[in-house]
Amino acid sequence: MVKLSLLILLVLTVLIAFGLRWREERLPAVRAARRPGWLEQQKLKLNRWMTAATLATLVTILVLGGLHWLRVLQG
Numbered sequence: 001m002v003k004l005s006l007l008i009l010l011v012l013t014v015l016i017a018f019g020l021r022w023r024e025e026r027l028p029a030v031r032a033a034r035r036p037g038w039l040e041q042q043k044l045k046l047n048r049w050m051t052a053a054t055l056a057t058l059v060t061i062l063v064l065g066g067l068h069w070l071r072v073l074q075g
Contacts, residue, residue, distance in 0.1 A: 005064055012056035013049070020048050 036044070 001064075005060055008064075009053075009056050009060045012059055013052045016055050017049055017052035020052060024048070
């Protein structure tokens with residue numbers, strides 16, 4: 001079960017990070033802004049991945065916790 005939750009966490013993190021990057025590229029205000037330096041780009045990437053990991057963690061906890069409590073309540 002631990003391996004499954006880690007796999008779900010990894011997959012969700014990657015998918016959410018791709019979704020956040022796609023959303024950032026489509027926002028007109030972000031595209032119109034001047035291109036940041038290398039350090040700023042790295043900070044933005046780190047922020048995107050940390051946000052994705054946080055959201056993936058919350059979703060994993062809620063889904064697997066909900067499944068656990070369904071199993072507890074049934075038996």
